[in-house]
Amino acid sequence: MNITREQLKLYAVTDRSWLGSETLYEQVEKALKGGVTLVQLREKTLDEAAFEKEGQELLELCHHYNVPLIINDNVELAKKIHADEVHIGQSDMEIKNARELLGADKIIGVTAKTIEQAKAAEAAGAGRTAGERVYERFRGGD
Numbered sequence: 001m002n003i004t005r006e007q008l009k010l011y012a013v014t015d016r017s018w019l020g021s022e023t024l025y026e027q028v029e030k031a032l033k034g035g036v037t038l039v040q041l042r043e044k045t046l047d048e049a050a051f052e053k054e055g056q057e058l059l060e061l062c063h064h065y066n067v068p069l070i071i072n073d074n075v076e077l078a079k080k081i082h083a084d085e086v087h088i089g090q091s092d093m094e095i096k097n098a099r100e101l102l103g104a105d106k107i108i109g110v111t112a113k114t115i116e117q118a119k120a121a122e123a124a125g126a127g128r129t130a131g132e133r134v135y136e137r138f139r140g141g142d
Contacts, residue, residue: 006037009037011036011037011038011039011040012028012031012036012038012039012040013039013040013042013072014027014028014039014040014041014042014043015042016043016045024054024058025054025057025058025061028058028061028062029061032061032062032065032067033065036067037067038067038068038070039058039062039067039068039069039070040069040070040071040072040087041054041055041058041069041070041071041072041083042072042073043072044073048077051074051077052077052080052081055069055071055077055081055083056081059081059082059083059084068084068085069083069084069085070083070084070085070086070087070109071083071085071086071087072086072087073086073087073088073089073092074086075088075092075093075097075098075101075102076101078102078106079101079102079106084106084107085106085107085108085109085127085128086098086102086106086107086108086109087108087109087110087111087130088108088109088110088111089110089111090110090111090112090113090117094124095108095110095121095124095125095126096124096125099125107127107128108125108126108127108128109126109127109128109129109130110126110128110129110130111129111130112129112130117129
């Protein structure tokens with residue numbers, strides 16, 4: 001599934017701290033029913049087997065709603081479950097290595113905290129960059 005500009009309108013990133021009594025699957029399904037157009041599975045504490053199981057389940061759910069799924073930080077898992085995209089940080093796998101593992105058709109998103117990092121990621125083959133504020137916003141009175 002190629003990610004289109006239209007699918008970037010409402011981008012949900014998972015966070016277990018907001019689940020309450022519901023499962024992540026239930027929360028993601030509610031988000032999809034509410035109009036989310038892109039889901040990023042971000043898991044920092046799950047072991048590999050649980051992350052894979054959750055990734056497979058959410059990929060199937062997202063595709064049922066024709067919504068792409070991005071796997072955060074885990075290139076091998078993204079390849080294994082055929083996720084639509086992977087997003088890696090500056091301290092994760094090098095873009096070149098991720099590209100070799102995933103092939104030419106997968107999008108690799110990269111966190112960029114500076115303009116220089118964004119330019120370097122693009123030059124290395126990233127299909128998308130995302131991250132923190134690059135320019136200081138003007139705040140009246142400061």
